Amino acid sequence: MSESFDLEVNGVAYPVSVDQSRNLLSVIREEIGLTGTKEGCDDCECGACMVLLDGQPVNSCSYLAVQAQGRSITTVEGVMQGDEMHVLQRKLLEEGGVQCGFCTPGMIMSAHALLDRTANPTPEDVRIGLSGNLCRCTGYAKILAAVEHAAAELG
Amino acid sequence: MAITESPRFVRADGPDKVTGSGRYTADMNLTGQLVAKFRYADVASARITRLDVSAAKAMPGVFAVITDEDVPDVHYGSPVPDRTLFARDAVRYEGEVVAAVAAVDAATAQSAVDAIVVEYEALPIVADLEASMAEGSPLVHERWETYDVGDGTEQRPNVASFSSIEKGDVQAGLDQADHVVTSRYEADGTHAIPIEPRAVIAQWEGDKVTIWTSSQVPFDARNGVCETLQLSANRVRVIVPHLGGGFGGKCGFHFEAHVAALARATRRPVKLVFSRREEFLAPDRRRESMIIDITTGVRNDGTITARTGWVAVENGAYTADSAFFPQLSAMHVAGPYAIANVFIESSLVYTNHQPSGSVRAPTAPQACWASESHNDEVARAIGMDPVEFRRRNLVDEGIEGPSGQVYGDIGVRRCLEAAVEAAGYGDDLPADEAIGVAVGWWPSFPGPSGAYIKLDGDGSGQIITGAQECGTGSVMTLRQLAADELGMDAEDFQLVYQDTSAAPYDTGATGSQTLLNNGRAVVESAKEIAEQLRELAADQLEAAAADIVLAGGNAHVAGSPDKSVSIPELAGIAAGGELLIGKGSGTPPEYPSASATCVGDQGMAGWAGPQFSCHAIRIRLDRETGVVRVLDVFAAHDSGTIINPVGARGQVEGGIMMGIGQALTEGTRYGDDGRQQNPALLEYKLQTAADVPTIHTTFIEVPDPNAGPRGAKGVAEAPNVPTAAAIANAITKLIGRPVRQLPMTAERVWTTSNTGSEQGGES
Numbered sequence: 002m003s004e005s006f007d008l009e010v011n012g013v014a015y016p017v018s019v020d021q022s023r024n025l026l027s028v029i030r031e032e033i034g035l036t037g038t039k040e041g042c043d044d045c046e047c048g049a050c051m052v053l054l055d056g057q058p059v060n061s062c063s064y065l066a067v068q069a070q071g072r073s074i075t076t077v078e079g080v081m082q083g084d085e086m087h088v089l090q091r092k093l094l095e096e097g098g099v100q101c102g103f104c105t106p107g108m109i110m111s112a113h114a115l116l117d118r119t120a121n122p123t124p125e126d127v128r129i130g131l132s133g134n135l136c137r138c139t140g141y142a143k144i145l146a147a148v149e150h151a152a153a154e155l156g
Numbered sequence: 157m158a159i160t161e162s163p164r165f166v167r168a169d170g171p172d173k174v175t176g177s178g179r180y181t182a183d184m185n186l187t188g189q190l191v192a193k194f195r196y197a198d199v200a201s202a203r204i205t206r207l208d209v210s211a212a213k214a215m216p217g218v219f220a221v222i223t224d225e226d227v228p229d230v231h232y233g234s235p236v237p238d239r240t241l242f243a244r245d246a247v248r249y250e251g252e253v254v255a256a257v258a259a260v261d262a263a264t265a266q267s268a269v270d271a272i273v274v275e276y277e278a279l280p281i282v283a284d285l286e287a288s289m290a291e292g293s294p295l296v297h298e299r300w301e302t303y304d305v306g307d308g309t310e311q312r313p314n315v316a317s318f319s320s321i322e323k324g325d326v327q328a329g330l331d332q333a334d335h336v337v338t339s340r341y342e343a344d345g346t347h348a349i350p351i352e353p354r355a356v357i358a359q360w361e362g363d364k365v366t367i368w369t370s371s372q373v374p375f376d377a378r379n380g381v382c383e384t385l386q387l388s389a390n391r392v393r394v395i396v397p398h399l400g401g402g403f404g405g406k407c408g409f410h411f412e413a414h415v416a417a418l419a420r421a422t423r424r425p426v427k428l429v430f431s432r433r434e435e436f437l438a439p440d441r442r443r444e445s446m447i448i449d450i451t452t453g454v455r456n457d458g459t460i461t462a463r464t465g466w467v468a469v470e471n472g473a474y475t476a477d478s479a480f481f482p483q484l485s486a487m488h489v490a491g492p493y494a495i496a497n498v499f500i501e502s503s504l505v506y507t508n509h510q511p512s513g514s515v516r517a518p519t520a521p522q523a524c525w526a527s528e529s530h531n532d533e534v535a536r537a538i539g540m541d542p543v544e545f546r547r548r549n550l551v552d553e554g555i556e557g558p559s560g561q562v563y564g565d566i567g568v569r570r571c572l573e574a575a576v577e578a579a580g581y582g583d584d585l586p587a588d589e590a591i592g593v594a595v596g597w598w599p600s601f602p603g604p605s606g607a608y609i610k611l612d613g614d615g616s617g618q619i620i621t622g623a624q625e626c627g628t629g630s631v632m633t634l635r636q637l638a639a640d641e642l643g644m645d646a647e648d649f650q651l652v653y654q655d656t657s658a659a660p661y662d663t664g665a666t667g668s669q670t671l672l673n674n675g676r677a678v679v680e681s682a683k684e685i686a687e688q689l690r691e692l693a694a695d696q697l698e699a700a701a702a703d704i705v706l707a708g709g710n711a712h713v714a715g716s717p718d719k720s721v722s723i724p725e726l727a728g729i730a731a732g733g734e735l736l737i738g739k740g741s742g743t744p745p746e747y748p749s750a751s752a753t754c755v756g757d758q759g760m761a762g763w764a765g766p767q768f769s770c771h772a773i774r775i776r777l778d779r780e781t782g783v784v785r786v787l788d789v790f791a792a793h794d795s796g797t798i799i800n801p802v803g804a805r806g807q808v809e810g811g812i813m814m815g816i817g818q819a820l821t822e823g824t825r826y827g828d829d830g831r832q833q834n835p836a837l838l839e840y841k842l843q844t845a846a847d848v849p850t851i852h853t854t855f856i857e858v859p860d861p862n863a864g865p866r867g868a869k870g871v872a873e874a875p876n877v878p879t880a881a882a883i884a885n886a887i888t889k890l891i892g893r894p895v896r897q898l899p900m901t902a903e904r905v906w907t908t909s910n911t912g913s914e915q916g917g918e919s
Contacts, residue, residue: 035176095166137814
């Protein structure tokens, strides 16, 4: 059954009309047209579809779009601060934490949530905070370094 | 030429990737686009007795249902053409495509797939490698003898390709030995698992088709479409948007032709996006399972007197690019050791499982795991430290290796010493910790490649390259090579890449070859432009062209930096006349000769630009559970000259993490029905950020004159060759006997430790 409602993504309210069974990922990608959020497994295992829901990281492949009504969604497209890259984006590039880039948006969202809730994360905090995001290219080391350096810069 | 060090190399495609603006194939949509879905065999081995698509075709919203009858009658595959686009008469593995549907949306397409009627008569399932090779086994391909295989490919019943390497007299060598050690090792198959599932979009305009696809090898994909749909190369344009990883899983030619055929039948753009489950089941690219028997004769002083090997490499149901795997695996069973007497035979064995293909260093991690575990067994048999045993036998400059190749200046011994020294090998460790050491090697793959460069009238440059960026950053590095030749900055160049209609041929992101081959092509192209700039500057500065130096964005007369003209100014002059266009391919490095006798020679006995590596890995074992934790990896690599250090380190770290997965958790389990039992990331476990050890990487930079630009060799595949082997040798130190199956899961480690069940040993 179809339902019409507003979804607030990156501060913009988008009116959508979708079947109740649609997951948040497909609505963000196909109805709203923001394709930065990726689908890697549709199984909550890879984290490529990670978005923030009221600041909490959520695998959007396994979350119904209708459940996100009235809540604030942040995707990778909403991380830039004006024309400036977020420190996480900048550090990922500087450290070499980006290779194929397919896991990168989800990594950024998980790291963002971690830094929002933990001002000075320990290396172990960062490892655990990113353990729900699979990366096959980098071996994670440079991603972990980037997030630690970003945390240091944010103080 | 000034060589620019780039300690903080920021990749040109990086901003796209961190902001979410970069488009991957699945992110694209075309107006009027239909959705493709496949009907798979779902049984591993059967004869098709009925295939009826009429009900599916009649469904509202279904635009086309196609099968083998709707495409040209072509068997494809090189050098073993044993495949057709759609199953014909029989199915040979569960992921084989029987029919393809294009419909208005995914739900309709799936309903149509479900409405296709397929009836089967069950055939025997060939699953076991040794049983497949046994006389009288049912044949996976009954008409294998009719396939028009390439020259040099040696076929046998249920063996798609057989190779042997023979040198000296192994019986005489074994007779000279003080000890003879025999071992058997068995490795499960694994998967490449790029995080991006593959996607293909095809659109026809008149008699030409454009295909956007997540391929590592766009020219191979194009050639596959041309061959199977019988089209000329200039009617098929393959474009790869950003590619979300491949690791070999996206090499070869996969589903581009199926989607193009659907688009032609429907006169609409058609899009295919795989689910993760389809990624596990359907592609003809996964890492092969193997059985490896090795026997070594050794003298008490550590000298290897002979080595014999018998290797079975699982081909699966069809032959992808795997015909060279037997010879390659034989080289890894031998290893980079000076062995006078060698006889290794290796077979690529058909089964009713998913086809194997080039996944990151095919056959090498498994074969290295077996041979390096075996080498530790040999060292134990003579009471010698395993590192010392390797010191006694490793190849070196001027030394003949197991295939009879004599090596130039190579860094293998320095890799061993650097890794064991960094690891503190020999120091006391806690009782539940150990360090294992393994040495690996891997060839470079010289091949044809091409690029163009043009400088526009404002002096900005474009590199039009056939190379494919799969994430490694090697295409990004090409800008630096051009910039260094022309005295310009990397940022002065944009890349046009991953478009078969724009660029000359390249073999793609395969064989760690981009920098090796396309780097050469880009340098050649830049040299042509440099020559033109010098001629133009010579006119402007009234000097000889040979005296013009290109540096800092200017052309100046040697010894007179103030007599200069800017490159943009020269480009502006050229824009009114002879355009600044350079092209290049260059001459690939030669494959060195190897004196061994090889049956079924696939060109893998003599290696150009051989890469060497040593991993010393410290682990901790929980004896109660068999769980192994990798604590530190000390990796030393000779990949020749390193041009992009950040990128190269990223390859080593990524390769090691993939190697740890292969060592401990990754493996496909098959049921008696021939079907995969764990085709999902929940049950097929990759390493996560929480598992990362400390990785200490050292590059032993030995420039190789018979390799890539500046003596660079490949980088990307070598790092996961010795990882599993080093972990295995550490485990053996802790539990007293080798785990003879890969992956060395907690269960297998615990069982080996506590029940003592193992095969082989000294005889």
